[in-house]
Amino acid sequence: MQTLRRTPLYERHAALGARLVPFAGWEMPVQYTSIVDEHKAVRKSAGVFDVSHMGQLSLAGAGAHEYLQARLSNDLDRIGDGQAQYTLLTNERGGITDDLIAYRRGEDDYLLVVNAANVDPDHAALDEAEDVSPEWALLAVQGPESLERIGVEIEPFTFRTGDVLGTSCLIAGTGYTGERGCELGCAPDDAPALWDAILERGVVPCGLGARDTLRLEVCYPLHGNDISPDRTPIEAGLGWACALGKDFTGVDVLRRQKEEGPAEKLVAFVMDEKAIPRQGMAIAEGGEVTSGSLSPMLGIGIGMAYVPTRLFEPETRLSIDVRGRPKHAHVVRKPIYKREDS
Amino acid sequence: MAAEESYPDDLKYHREHDWARVEGDTATLGITWYAQDALGEIVHYEPPEAGGSVARDESYGEVESVKAVSDLISPLSGEVVEVNGTVTDAPETVNDDPYGDGWLVKIRLTDPAEVDDLLDAEAYRQLLEEQ
Numbered sequence: 001m002q003t004l005r006r007t008p009l010y011e012r013h014a015a016l017g018a019r020l021v022p023f024a025g026w027e028m029p030v031q032y033t034s035i036v037d038e039h040k041a042v043r044k045s046a047g048v049f050d051v052s053h054m055g056q057l058s059l060a061g062a063g064a065h066e067y068l069q070a071r072l073s074n075d076l077d078r079i080g081d082g083q084a085q086y087t088l089l090t091n092e093r094g095g096i097t098d099d100l101i102a103y104r105r106g107e108d109d110y111l112l113v114v115n116a117a118n119v120d121p122d123h124a125a126l127d128e129a130e131d132v133s134p135e136w137a138l139l140a141v142q143g144p145e146s147l148e149r150i151g152v153e154i155e156p157f158t159f160r161t162g163d164v165l166g167t168s169c170l171i172a173g174t175g176y177t178g179e180r181g182c183e184l185g186c187a188p189d190d191a192p193a194l195w196d197a198i199l200e201r202g203v204v205p206c207g208l209g210a211r212d213t214l215r216l217e218v219c220y221p222l223h224g225n226d227i228s229p230d231r232t233p234i235e236a237g238l239g240w241a242c243a244l245g246k247d248f249t250g251v252d253v254l255r256r257q258k259e260e261g262p263a264e265k266l267v268a269f270v271m272d273e274k275a276i277p278r279q280g281m282a283i284a285e286g287g288e289v290t291s292g293s294l295s296p297m298l299g300i301g302i303g304m305a306y307v308p309t310r311l312f313e314p315e316t317r318l319s320i321d322v323r324g325r326p327k328h329a330h331v332v333r334k335p336i337y338k339r340e341d342s
Numbered sequence: 343m344a345a346e347e348s349y350p351d352d353l354k355y356h357r358e359h360d361w362a363r364v365e366g367d368t369a370t371l372g373i374t375w376y377a378q379d380a381l382g383e384i385v386h387y388e389p390p391e392a393g394g395s396v397a398r399d400e401s402y403g404e405v406e407s408v409k410a411v412s413d414l415i416s417p418l419s420g421e422v423v424e425v426n427g428t429v430t431d432a433p434e435t436v437n438d439d440p441y442g443d444g445w446l447v448k449i450r451l452t453d454p455a456e457v458d459d460l461l462d463a464e465a466y467r468q469l470l471e472e473q
Contacts, residue, residue, distance in 0.1 A: 019382070034383045035408040209409055274430075276386050276406050294385045294408055301386075323404070323411075325388075 007052035008137050008188040009195050016205055023208060024117035026053040031207040038210035039296040042177050043339075046143035047206035048198050051183070052191065055119035056136045057112040057129040064108040067128055072102060073233060073254075075243035079104050084157045084174055086241055088233055089114075089125055094253030095229040096236065098122050099221065101174055103159055111170075113138070113183075115223050125249075137191035141203060142181035142214075149201040154182050165197035176211065178218030178335065213293050217337035219268050219304060225279055226266055226290040226304050235262045235306065237334070264306045266290065268334045269318055271301035275327035277320050278303075284319035284326060285311055295337060301329070302336050344437050347375050353441065354457060355466035356399075356417035361441065364457050369418050372445045373405065373436065376470055382407040384433040389425040389447060396420055396449055398456050403446065405436065418456050420449030 004027040013020060018029035029050065031038060041047045059068060069076055074087035081104055089097040098118040103111040112129065114122045123131050141150055152164055152171055159172035170185035186194055199205060212222065221227045227236045232250075234242075234257045244255050264287065271277065277292030283305055292303030303320075311318065316331040353361045359377035363370040378384060386406040396402040401413040402422075426445050429435050436444035451457075461469065 030409065031382065036383050036385070213408060274386060275388075276411075278411070294406075296408070 007050055008191040009050045012192060012195055018207060024053060026116060028053055029207040030209045032205045035209035036296045038204060038206040039213050041204035042143045042179055042206060042214055043297060046146040046149045046203045048203045049140040049206050049211055051140050052137040053116040054138055055114040055116055055133045057126060058132045059129040060109040062108055064110055068110055071126060071249055073242040073248055075246060081106055082158055082160060084159055084172055088241055089122055090250040091229055092250050094232040094250035096227045096231060097125055097229055099223055117224060136185050137188045139184045140175050141198060142175045142177040142179045144180055146181040149203050150198055152182055167194040176220055177214040213296055216291050216293055217295050217297060219334035219336060222291060232257055234258050235264055236266045264308055265312055266304055267307055267312060267331045268304050268336050269329045269331050272328040272330060275322045276301045282321045297337050345375060345440055349463045349467055350441055351463045354460035356415060356460060357469055358415035360415050360417050362417045367451050367454060369449055369451055370445045371447050372440055375440050378437050378440050381410060381412055384436045387429045387433045389430055390422050392422050392425055394422050417460055418451055419453050420451045422447055423450050424448040
């Protein structure tokens, strides 16, 4: 049996009575009190997540920019120093090895924040990068009041170094909840003090359960569920993060698929009756659910699924096989949940 | 608000963390405090159909939290005479009051002798301690 790794905040989570579960080789808090309450805190005020399990790869030195341009799907020429970009690491088949955020520290100086479960495959594909994950703890502070609560000003998809509540941090205007907010990178030893200071500002500790429902409501894909090495960005609706005019791993496959149109596509759907869709459930008309949950904001079952071309359009009726019971749903435009002020 | 941990003495228990309140030839069924706590906030109740039959030790429905699905195991055999519509509409009632408003189904017993095979509160508490 493999020992689960613990973040520098493990003791804090245990002291708060969090329910700790194995996730990508880490022992992580899935919830502190209630997934629904934590989810609503992020939508309505502010929540903080320990995402220190996520990986960090660093690549600096002459040729770094060119190296990454040839391997990541998005165009790094679209961002300047101090800016961040959502991008994909693709394989020769055009499949998605990982989705990640690239932080451009300088012309030839990048930090990549990647999914915990994919650090090894990412590092294998980006063999010139250095795995600096052990040097970082990462907290995501998210919600409409998050930045004010902790006294941070940061524009979306920008970053800088700075002091947050007494801790020296990399402050980034990123997150994965669909809300305003930031991610704070700091030295592992500093993480407990930063965590305590954030909670003192009335920010609600939130587990990975709420993180999953938050991202699903706004249709951000989860690697391992909605995207994988066997699914392409074109199928996943992530063509916007692919600069098909440049050369990168698998680009030929993606160009062809974009021109011909994919046979299947990732769509969002909402249940028409009381039932909660789950990953792996079959759809009678064709396709399979890749993520499903109750939407805490809408109070109904929601999900994403790969379906054949004929079922792409919004309002298309689907019948989800919920453990032998057919339950009706319909395709909706992404995102499933929209902020009232957006 | 989540209920305080308790296992009332007037109930009978099944080792799959379900309880039965037996009154004459009918029984009210639900899940124990331990079961609702393990599951977390309950957000969906898939009940059996009224008039249908349930068999001892077999699933008669499901409850779901945001993350998980759990089968409801019937402690006794019988015919479903009532489904708790309050829980269908507001599943979190099971967390708030697992032995009261959070009951799940009422059945008419087809084999009342089965009651003798169930655990009393003391034996059920013992079972939880051993887990």
